[in-house]
Amino acid sequence: MRRPKYLYGVLAxxxxxxVMLNLMLGTVSVSFRQIGSIFMGHGDSQLLNxxxxxxxxxxxxxxxxxxxxxxxxxxxxxxxxxxxASPDVIGLSKGAGLAAVMIILLFxxxxxxxxxxxxxxxxxxxxxxxxxxxxxxxxxxxxxALSGMALGAMAGAGIQYVTVKHMNDANxxxxxxxxxxxxxxxxxxxxxxxxxxxAVPLLFYLSFRLDVxxxxxxxxxxxxxxxxxxxxxxxxxxxxxxxxxxxxxxTIGFIGLIAPHMARKLTGPIxxxxxxxxxxxxxxxxxxxxxxxxxxxxPREVPVGIVTAIIGAPYFLYLLGKKK
Amino acid sequence: xxxxxxVTRRVFASYLFIGLLLAATGFIWSVSLGVTDLRWNDVLxxxxxxxxxxxxxxxxxxxxxxALVAALxxxxxxxxxxxxxxxxxxxxxxPQIFGINAGASFFVVLFIVFFPGISSxxxxxxxxxxxxxxxxxxxxxxxxxxxxxxxxxxxxGIAVSMLLSAMTEGFIxxxxxxxxxxxxxxxxxxxxxxxxxxxxxxPWSLTGMMIALLLSRSLTILSLGDDIARGLGQNxxxxxxxxxxxxxxxxxxxxxxxxxIGFVGLIVPHIVRHWVGVDYRFILPLTAVxxxxxxxxxxxxxxxxxxPFESPVGIVTTGIGAPxLLYLLLRRRGRL
Amino acid sequence: xxxxxxxxTLVLWVCILALAxxxxxxxxxxxxxxxxxxxxxxxxxxxxxxxxxxPKRIVALxxxxxxxxxxxxxxxxxxxxDNKPDSIIAPIKEKLGEYTSxxxxxxVNFELISSLQPDLIIGDVSRHKEVYAQLNGIAPTLLLxxxxxxxxxxxxxxxxxxxxxxxKDEAEPLLQAHQANLDKxxxxxxQDEQRTVLPAVVNAKGFFAHTSKxxxxxxxxxxxxxxxxxxxxxxxxxxxxxxxxxNPDVLxxxxxxxxxxxxxxxxxxxxxxxxxxxxxNNVYEVDRGVWSLSRGIISAETIVKEAIGQLYP
Numbered sequence: 003m004r005r006p007k008y009l010y011g012v013l014a015x016x017x018x019x020x021v022m023l024n025l026m027l028g029t030v031s032v033s034f035r036q037i038g039s040i041f042m043g044h045g046d047s048q049l050l051n052x053x054x055x056x057x058x059x060x061x062x063x064x065x066x067x068x069x070x071x072x073x074x075x076x077x078x079x080x081x082x083x084x085x086x087a088s089p090d091v092i093g094l095s096k097g098a099g100l101a102a103v104m105i106i107l108l109f110x111x112x113x114x115x116x117x118x119x120x121x122x123x124x125x126x127x128x129x130x131x132x133x134x135x136x137x138x139x140x141x142x143x144x145x146x147a148l149s150g151m152a153l154g155a156m157a158g159a160g161i162q163y164v165t166v167k168h169m170n171d172a173n174x175x176x177x178x179x180x181x182x183x184x185x186x187x188x189x190x191x192x193x194x195x196x197x198x199x200x201a202v203p204l205l206f207y208l209s210f211r212l213d214v215x216x217x218x219x220x221x222x223x224x225x226x227x228x229x230x231x232x233x234x235x236x237x238x239x240x241x242x243x244x245x246x247x248x249x250x251x252x253t254i255g256f257i258g259l260i261a262p263h264m265a266r267k268l269t270g271p272i273x274x275x276x277x278x279x280x281x282x283x284x285x286x287x288x289x290x291x292x293x294x295x296x297x298x299x300x301p302r303e304v305p306v307g308i309v310t311a312i313i314g315a316p317y318f319l320y321l322l323g324k325k326k
Numbered sequence: 327x328x329x330x331x332x333v334t335r336r337v338f339a340s341y342l343f344i345g346l347l348l349a350a351t352g353f354i355w356s357v358s359l360g361v362t363d364l365r366w367n368d369v370l371x372x373x374x375x376x377x378x379x380x381x382x383x384x385x386x387x388x389x390x391x392x393a394l395v396a397a398l399x400x401x402x403x404x405x406x407x408x409x410x411x412x413x414x415x416x417x418x419x420x421p422q423i424f425g426i427n428a429g430a431s432f433f434v435v436l437f438i439v440f441f442p443g444i445s446s447x448x449x450x451x452x453x454x455x456x457x458x459x460x461x462x463x464x465x466x467x468x469x470x471x472x473x474x475x476x477x478x479x480x481x482x483g484i485a486v487s488m489l490l491s492a493m494t495e496g497f498i499x500x501x502x503x504x505x506x507x508x509x510x511x512x513x514x515x516x517x518x519x520x521x522x523x524x525x526x527x528x529p530w531s532l533t534g535m536m537i538a539l540l541l542s543r544s545l546t547i548l549s550l551g552d553d554i555a556r557g558l559g560q561n562x563x564x565x566x567x568x569x570x571x572x573x574x575x576x577x578x579x580x581x582x583x584x585x586x587i588g589f590v591g592l593i594v595p596h597i598v599r600h601w602v603g604v605d606y607r608f609i610l611p612l613t614a615v616x617x618x619x620x621x622x623x624x625x626x627x628x629x630x631x632x633x634p635f636e637s638p639v640g641i642v643t644t645g646i647g648a649p650x651l652l653y654l655l656l657r658r659r660g661r662l
Numbered sequence: 663x664x665x666x667x668x669x670x671t672l673v674l675w676v677c678i679l680a681l682a683x684x685x686x687x688x689x690x691x692x693x694x695x696x697x698x699x700x701x702x703x704x705x706x707x708x709x710x711x712x713x714x715x716x717p718k719r720i721v722a723l724x725x726x727x728x729x730x731x732x733x734x735x736x737x738x739x740x741x742x743x744d745n746k747p748d749s750i751i752a753p754i755k756e757k758l759g760e761y762t763s764x765x766x767x768x769x770v771n772f773e774l775i776s777s778l779q780p781d782l783i784i785g786d787v788s789r790h791k792e793v794y795a796q797l798n799g800i801a802p803t804l805l806l807x808x809x810x811x812x813x814x815x816x817x818x819x820x821x822x823x824x825x826x827x828x829x830k831d832e833a834e835p836l837l838q839a840h841q842a843n844l845d846k847x848x849x850x851x852x853q854d855e856q857r858t859v860l861p862a863v864v865n866a867k868g869f870f871a872h873t874s875k876x877x878x879x880x881x882x883x884x885x886x887x888x889x890x891x892x893x894x895x896x897x898x899x900x901x902x903x904x905x906x907x908x909n910p911d912v913l914x915x916x917x918x919x920x921x922x923x924x925x926x927x928x929x930x931x932x933x934x935x936x937x938x939x940x941x942x943n944n945v946y947e948v949d950r951g952v953w954s955l956s957r958g959i960i961s962a963e964t965i966v967k968e969a970i971g972q973l974y975p
Contacts, residue, residue, distance in 0.1 A: 029765075030773045052773050055799060086481045090488055114791050135656070144481070145655045148418065151484050152651040155588065159644035162513035163631075166638055169870065170810055170897050172509055173502045174789060177768055180492075180499050184769040185793040255492045259485065299500075301765035301774050302745050308496035315489055361907045380906065383933045388903045438866065442921060449866075507867045510899060517901050518868070520927060635898045 009268055013282045020289035024061040025053065027293050029300045032057075059188045064289040064306075066191075066198040067183075067247040068257055072284020073205060074243035075258025076265070076277055080212040081236045082143040085266075088258035089244040092147050093154020095253040097128025098245065100157040100164075102252070103175045107168040117178070118193060118249035125248055128153060129241030133234065143233070181254030181307025183292055190250045197246045205281070208239060209273035216271065254307040256314030257284050263321065287313070338608040341601050345615035349397065352622035356393040357385060359626060361634045387521070395519030395527065396625045396639070397618035399580040400590055402531040404617025405538055406576040407591025408598075408609055412545040413569045417654070418480035420591035421460075421577040425483055427586030428490035429460025430578055431512055435494045438508060439501045450526055453582030457574045460490070514587035514640020516625050523583045530579035535614055537572045541565065542606040549604065587640045589647020590620055596654065620646070704826050707787040708794055708805035716828035717782035721775050721801070724767055724808040725750065726816055727784040729958020730823045732757040733836060740764040740778045751949075751956045753964055767809075776800045782826060808957065810896065812880035816957050840959050847966050848885050850974045857911035858890035860939075862900070863950055864915045864923040869900050871908075878916070878953050881962055882969065887912075902928050906937055912973065913939040916950040946972045 026032050032049050039045040040053060071089065078087040089095055101124025102117050131153055136146050161179070165172045177184075211232045214222045222229045247254070265280040291309035298304055358369045362384045371378070372385020403421055410419035421427050433456025437444050444452075463486055498508065538545075544565050547555045555562055577591070594617045595609065602608040624642040631637040702713050721740035722728045728750060731738050737759040743749055744766045750758070762778060765771035767789060775783065780801045787805040790797060797803040804826055806819040817837070824833035861878040863870040872879045874889040875896035883889050890910035891898070900908070917923055928934050939945050952964055 028773050029771050030777050048777060048779070052776055055776070055796070056772050084481055086485045088485070091481060091484050110788055114794065117792070135652075139656050141655070147481055149652055149655050151423075151480075152648040152655070155644050155648045155651075159513075159641040159648070162509070162638060163641050166510050166513055167632065169507065169509060169899070171788070173499065173768055176495060176499045176502075180495055182769065185772070185796060187793075187796055189795075255488065299745070301763055301771040303765065303769045303771070305496070305499060305769075307492070308499065311489060311492035311496060315493065318485070318489055361904050377932060380933070380936050383931075383936065384903055384906065387931050387933050388901070442918075444866070444922070507865050507870065507899075511867050518924065520931070522927065522930075634904065635895065636901060 009279070013279065013286070016286050017282060017289075020286050020293070021061055021065070023293050024064060024289050025057050028052075028057065028296050055187070059191050060183050060186060060292065061289065062191050063183055063186050063194065063250060064292045065285040066194045067251045067254065068261075068284035068286070068288030069281040070194075070198060070201060070243040070247040070284075071254060071257040071288075072261035072265075072280045073201060073277065074240045074247070075284075076262035076273070076280045077208065077212065077236050077240040077243070078258070079262050080215060080273060081233060081240070082147045083216065084144060084147065085263060086259065087147050088256070089240065089248075090253065090255045090258065091154075092132065092150030093152075093157060094125050094128050094132075094150070094241060094244045095248055095255070096154035096157040096161070098122070098125040098248040099179050099253050100124055100160045101127075102178055103161050103164050106175045106178060107164050107171055110171075115189070118190070121252075122245045122249040124157075125245035126241060128157065129237065129245070133237055133241075136237065137230070137234065177305055178252045179307075180305040181252040181310070182303070182305035183251055184303055184305070186250060194246055194250050197242065201243060204239060205277045206274070208236060209277050212236065212273040212277075252305075252307060254288065254310055256310045256318075257287055260314050260317055261287060263317075334602055334605065334608060338602050338612065341598075341612055342615065345612060345619060348619045349615055349622065352619055352626070353393050353397065356396065356622050356626050357389040360384075360389060360629060391521045391524050392516060392519040392625070393622060394524045395583060396516045396621045398524065398527050398531050399516065399584040399587065400617040400619070400621025401614040402527070402534065402576040402580040402617070403587060403590040404594035404613045404620070405535055405610060406573045406580075408595035408606070408613045409538055409541075409545070409569050409573050409576075410591070411595050412549045412606055413566060413573075414479065415549055415551070416479050417596070418592065418651075419483075420589070421457075421573070421581070422586065422588040422591060423480050423483045423487065424460065425463050425486040425490060426457050426460035426573065426577045427581055427588065428487040428494070429458075429463075430454075430456040430581040431586045432456050432490045432494045433459070434582065435497050435508055435512075439497050450579065450582040454574065454578040457578030457581060460486075510638055511585040513638030514585045514643065515636070515638050516584045516621070517628075517636040517639075519583065527579045527583050530575050534572045534576040534579075535610075537568065538576075538610050539607075541568060541572070542610050545569070545606040545610075546604060549606070585638075585640065587621070587643055589643045589651070590617055593647045593650045594620055596650075702825070704802075704804060704822060706804040706806055706822055708791055711798070711802040711804055711826075713782060713802050713826055715781075717780075717802075717826065719778060719780040720782045720784065720827065721764060721778060721780045723764075723770050723783065723785040723790060725955055726808040726811070726819075726957040726961075727806070727823065728758070729754055729956060729960050730820050731784075731827070733820070733959045734824055734827060734829050734832060736827055736829075737761060739780060740775055742767045742770045749951060749955060751952050751961060751964070754956065754958075754960050757960075772796060772800070784823060784826070811877065811957070812875065813877055813884055813962060814880060816877065817959070817962075820959065836959070840963065843963050844885070844966055847963075847970045850970055851886060855886065856888070857944075858888040858909075859912040859914065860890040860908065860910035861914040861916060861948075861953060863897075863954060864917050864925050866922055866924065869902075869905065869924055869928075870897050871900050872897060872916070872954065876954075877957050878914070878965065881965060885966065885969075902931060902933060906933050909938050911938045911942065912944040913937075913946065914953065914969065915945065915947050916953045917947060918950055944973070 025037060030052055036045055036049055040050050075088045079085055098121040101120040105112050105117050105120045132150050135149050165175055214225060214227055215232060219229045261284040262280045264283050265276045269275040269279050291313060292306045295304035295306045295309045358364055364381050368381040369385060372382040375386055376382040377386060407420040430453040433452045434449050437449060437452040544560055547558050547560055548565055552562055595613050598609050598612040598616060625639050627642045628637045628639040704711050704713055719739045722731060722738040723742040728741055732754045738761055740762045742764050745763045764774045783797050783801050783803040785797055785803055785805050786808040788809050791805055794805060806822060807815045821833040824830055859882050861872045871891055873891045873893045873896055874880050874883045879889055890908050934940055948968060952961060
């Protein structure tokens with residue numbers, strides 16, 4: 003049980019830095035002092051506009067999406083008992099992706115704002131299929147992960163077919179698939195906020211059960227808990243958390259893989275301690291990645307999902323190396 | 327032993343016969359179906375290399391190399407999968423799941439982005455480098471699998487693949503003018519196969535398959551476990567190295583031409599093992615033949631998904647392979 | 663310790679939310695109080711927009727709108743040019759003054775657009791409808807057909823743009839002049855022209871036909887040239903076999919200059935020689951930027967001039 007005394011302090015500082023950078027940096031930069039004066043209610047109206055209409059909702063979305071994806075990853079890793087599980091690996095994101103790509107490319111006349119709902123439904127269908135397989139066939143969690151991968155591959159083939167057939171518009175779909183917070187606004191914040199609020203208490207409710215799962219099926223039954231029941235609840239939670247974040251931001255990868263890992267390193271495996279840190283790390287990572295994506299090739303943008311993949315790569319290789 | 331051996335041999339011979347028959351039929355079908363209307367006479371003339379009429383030219387310069395590319399790539403990917411499954415003793419090992427396909431595609435896209443004028447023959451070597459990178463990861467993973475179950479190892483492979491394909495997609499998004507049209511290839515495509523492609527891929531795939539056959543006895547022993555193999559005097563490190571190189575040769579050359587086609591390397595060895603058991607002297611030739619069969623027929627199907635325009639063959643193999651993987655998982659659920 | 667941090671984060675949250683809440687209310691646009699001119703209502707693909715007076719600072723989010731604005735003699739203050747100034751073709755560029763790049767056409771940079779303080783934004787209906795509310799929050803926004811539009815669709819948005827920038831009266835004469843220019847060029851096409859044409863984008867990985875559902879294809883068709891394919895798909899990918907089967911009499915290969923393409927490979931195949939266009943030496947290489955990216959009155963005339971010049975030397 004390693005838990006550095008100042009861990010939360012450091013994390014809070016990192017989060018605050020990420021948040022401030024996210025608010026300050028961009029094609030138009032806003033200084034610390036300017037943010038201050040805007041806070042006080044007397045600032046440049048132009049900057050105020052940029053801050054309130056673009057930066058603030060984006061920053062809030064970064065926090066929530068990062069937190070939710072990281073939590074979904076942590077839950078799945080606990081559930082599947084494998085540190086390499088994540089929402090992308092078990093195909094949830096692919097389900098959301100297929101639904102969104104179909105709306106974007108096959109139904110260009112669809113009403114505005116329907117993509118998040120479609121994506122959420124896509125992820126839910128994928129989750130439901132997994133759940134069905136898991137309960138119907140009493141699959142071991144690891145096999146469940148591979149089944150998810152197989153389902154994900156099918157959805158992936160669907161995505162490829164649709165994009166290839168609409169090559170000319172493919173980039174719009176690819177940007178969504180890469181995971182991007184471009185053009186997201188308050189409307190999306192309000193969409194995500196209730197879920198993020200529910201997620202916090204839920205996370206503490208679930209942490210004990212996740213810990214119990216790690217003790218093995220017999221121990222869980224010994225405590226009077228139905229393992230099967232716990233698994234269904236956990237999978238549902240992971241599907242919802244993934245579904246809503248992917249719905250809003252597209253399929254941002256690797257946060258669900260890396261954040262829980264880092265958290266486990268910092269706090270040890272007890273979920274009560276690990277889950278809050280996971281959520282914080284996820285939020286920090288996405289917030290930082292978003293800033294980077296916004297400034298490297300300004301005035302263009304690198305989708306945040308690509309930045310997280312690039313940040314994720316070295317960490318991942320480091321993990322592989324360590325596994326020896 | 328000898329009695330069962332004789333039975334296996336008979337089973338092997340009959341499946342080989344069926345496989346070759348199917349492959350031949352698939353080949354003829356592949357050659358005769360398409361947007362150009364052909365008479366059997368043209369098909370025959372074209373197969374014999376006739377170049378007189380337009381129809382014969384279509385056969386001899388487009389359909390035949392296309393079918394050959396499909397057959398070769400199918401065989402190469404399937405054998406690569408069989409080799410990986412033997413080496414890692416992992417039922418889920420395959421070029422796709424263990425990151426080789428994704429590695430090769432990543433490098434191809436990378437080279438298209440940074441060297442926009444690159445020729446397609448140079449891209450082959452980019453794919454080799456990428457497959458090598460993927461293969462290196464396989465080797466590292468294969469070396470450290472002592473405490474891992476097959477499914478966990480497969481998960482690691484999938485995660486690596488996902489990382490590589492995420493980066494590939496990233497490059498495609500950022501450099502869309504150069505790369506947008508790679509999408510079709512990324513989904514797996516044999517429809518632009520030419521004689522040049524055939525000539526590029528033949529030396530690699532034939533050499534690879536020869537080496538694989540030479541190694542088949544050692545593979546059988548290796549697939550029983552390191553301790554047994556060592557006890558029987560096998561140089562495990564050498565075998566692993568040779569197998570890894572062969573996998574890269576086979577999968578890399580195939581992917582560079584036809585793109586990262588999935589599931590061929592996973593399901594074909596499985597089905598074949600189900601027929602003839604654990605002896606890789608029997609498994610490998612059958613795997614090669616049925617790999618060809620799978621891709622030949624998948625290619626024919628892909629022509630008719632949105633006729634008269636082509637669809638990527640990879641979505642057909644995924645459509646067959648992913649449900650099969652599910653079936654496999656559900657059937658073996660007690661043992662994983 | 664943990665409690666403390668939790669509490670402080672919570673406080674931070676509440677602060678941020680409060681700030682957000684109160685400031686969205688006041689951020690509703692005050693800048694519309696421009697010169698007290700008459701308000702004009704412009705109908706576009708995504709509803710109606712009210713424009714006060716004559717817009718002076720216009721942001722164009724697709725190349726085709728730049729073409730239209732240049733035709734009208736207006737330089738936009740901001741253009742979504744993917745941050746590649748060279749992607750704007752020469753005949754248009756020479757009509758433009760200074761402008762600011764506002765990023766990629768897929769993900770336009772709201773911050774930059776907002777800081778340019780535009781009074782009119784013209785966006786593409788397929789690419790920008792999801793962010794219409796945000797664009798409209800910056801300035802009155804028109805969404806018109808551009809990406810994937812045919813020549814006729816593209817042309818039909820010209821009067822809308824002209825009206826929006828207060829040059830309604832100039833639209834008709836400009837369109838007539840355009841038609842006259844085309845007619846003059848068209849005159850060199852013989853009455854009994856039976857040849858089929860096929861414009862196509864070619865690159866290292868494939869051959870993408872642009873049928874009469876695409877911009878270049880529909881433009882050539884409007885001249886009376888026959889489309890070699892007739893498909894519902896605008897940009898189908900063809901194999902050599904299909905190309906031979908469609909057997910176009912004229913090929914316009916749109917490519918990025920200097921790039922190796924699949925044609926290098928195909929031209930070695932004897933079948934390539936059986937295509938009517940190849941047999942009769944009617945294969946022309948053209949600039950992809952002009953033929954497929956730009957789209958508009960100036961581009962159309964450039965394309966037609968090039969096509970006619972090569973077909974009827």
